[in-house]
Amino acid sequence: MKNEKEIFEKFQFKGNLIDYRIFGSGHINTTYIVKCDDNGKIRKYIVQKINDNVFKNIEDLMDNVFSVTSFLRKKIKENNGDPNRETLHYVKTKDGEKFYKAENGGSYRAYRFVDNSKSYDSVESPEIFGKSGIAFGRFQKYLSDFPAETLNETISNFHNTIWRYENEFVPAIEKDCCNRVKDCREEIDFISARKDDCRKLVDLIEQGKLPLRVTHNDTKLNNVMFDEDTDEAICVIDLDTVMPGLALYDFGDSIRFGANTCDEDEKDVSKVKIDLDYFKSYAQGFLSEAGGSLNQCEIDNLAFSAKLMTLECAMRFLTDYINGDVYFKTAYDNHNLVRAKNQIALVKDMEEKMTQMENIIKSI
Numbered sequence: 408m409k410n411e412k413e414i415f416e417k418f419q420f421k422g423n424l425i426d427y428r429i430f431g432s433g434h435i436n437t438t439y440i441v442k443c444d445d446n447g448k449i450r451k452y453i454v455q456k457i458n459d460n461v462f463k464n465i466e467d468l469m470d471n472v473f474s475v476t477s478f479l480r481k482k483i484k485e486n487n488g489d490p491n492r493e494t495l496h497y498v499k500t501k502d503g504e505k506f507y508k509a510e511n512g513g514s515y516r517a518y519r520f521v522d523n524s525k526s527y528d529s530v531e532s533p534e535i536f537g538k539s540g541i542a543f544g545r546f547q548k549y550l551s552d553f554p555a556e557t558l559n560e561t562i563s564n565f566h567n568t569i570w571r572y573e574n575e576f577v578p579a580i581e582k583d584c585c586n587r588v589k590d591c592r593e594e595i596d597f598i599s600a601r602k603d604d605c606r607k608l609v610d611l612i613e614q615g616k617l618p619l620r621v622t623h624n625d626t627k628l629n630n631v632m633f634d635e636d637t638d639e640a641i642c643v644i645d646l647d648t649v650m651p652g653l654a655l656y657d658f659g660d661s662i663r664f665g666a667n668t669c670d671e672d673e674k675d676v677s678k679v680k681i682d683l684d685y686f687k688s689y690a691q692g693f694l695s696e697a698g699g700s701l702n703q704c705e706i707d708n709l710a711f712s713a714k715l716m717t718l719e720c721a722m723r724f725l726t727d728y729i730n731g732d733v734y735f736k737t738a739y740d741n742h743n744l745v746r747a748k749n750q751i752a753l754v755k756d757m758e759e760k761m762t763q764m765e766n767i768i769k770s771i
């Protein structure tokens with residue numbers, strides 16, 4: 408623990424460090440909340456140990472997030488917003504570096520805690536979920552003229568679903584390093600039967616029908632901060648995967664996580680459904696900001712993208728289970744298998760309700 412305190416003291420925080428603890432429920436980085444006493448005023452910061460198994464080039468990653476946040480700050484000011492609350496504010500180390508490389512080998516970065524904010528792992532009303540749609544839609548709109556060629560690709564082929572299928576999923580099954588394939592044949596068959604779905608959007612990119620945009624690529628509900636008092640969605644966080652991508656990835660991934668009637672790791676899959684009221688509310692929010700710039704092919708594939716992002720996530724959880732849980736953080740032995748089964752149940756329900764989902768999009 409002494410070690411961690413020493414690491415936190417490397418950053419340009421205001422005041423004396425008085426408290427810190429592990430925070431949040433992300434699957435990738437290790438997140439801490441750190442409190443400092445600045446002459447009686449308590450200042451809160453977030454410090455993260457960046458997962459270097461997931462992010463291979465941390466310099467590139469930090470260059471991205473610094474340039475994206477400074478671009479967003481300008482946009483927010485132009486639109487009369489409050490840049491201190493509406494985008495992440497990174498804090499450099501006392502040596503002026505974007506992150507701190509500790510003696511233990513770990514890489515750490517820090518930002519200001521977004522004042523008076525909270526994140527949701529699930530919400531109780533479609534209205535609140537709809538507000539996250541506005542935030543992610545606006546995020547995409549603000550980044551529409553960001554110079555995409557200056558961005559580093561932090562994880563290659565991140566949402567290239569067919570690439571993941573052929574280069575991660577199938578090899579994991581063939582290798583079966585932990586002898587787990589025997590426990591998930593049904594799930595493997597379910598995903599294999601949908602291989603054609605995995606190539607659909609990639610084919611449309613190649614045919615020039617879907618444009619690459621600067622997108623967030625990890626639009627989980629708990630990657631947006633809400634105001635403690637008003638429940639307005641104020642700030643999009645977790646910018647590690649901001650890269651050229653499809654508007655559809657951002658839309659679909661939000662639905663996957665936030666319109667599920669259950670948590671992503673609910674074990675009783677009979678309860679797992681897509682809630683169409685949540686779907687509609689998110690679509691209205693997202694399209695109210697980003698809709699104006701979408702082409703017809705993007706609009707036609709919004710409902711499909713929700714299914715595809717869920718199928719992709721099922722495949723990623725299952726691949727990680729087969730590989731022995733080396734990518735996502737897990738809390739118990741077959742956690743990744745539970746997540747995969749949950750996502751598969753959601754795909755099944757979306758397939759049954761696909762026409763209704765498409766009609767909702769048409770009605771907006």
Ligand code: ADP
Pocket residue numbers: 430431432433434435436437438453495518519520521524525526629630632644645646
């Ligand atoms: P991961 O990549 O592991 O998902 P995140 O960057 O999403 O990491 O952070 C994990 C959690 O920490 C978030 O869901 C949120 O609750 C909290 N968090 C992260 N950054 C901030 C911030 N600047 N202010 C307040 N809370 C934050």
Ligand code: GN1
Pocket residue numbers: 432433434435436461624625627630645647648671720
């Ligand atoms: C991870 O970092 P977090 O928890 O917001 C993952 C997403 C998955 C998600 C599944 C960089 O998101 O791609 O969809 O878990 N992030 C990365 O819950 O792989």
Ligand code: MG
Pocket residue numbers: 433434627629630645
């Ligand atoms: Mg996150």
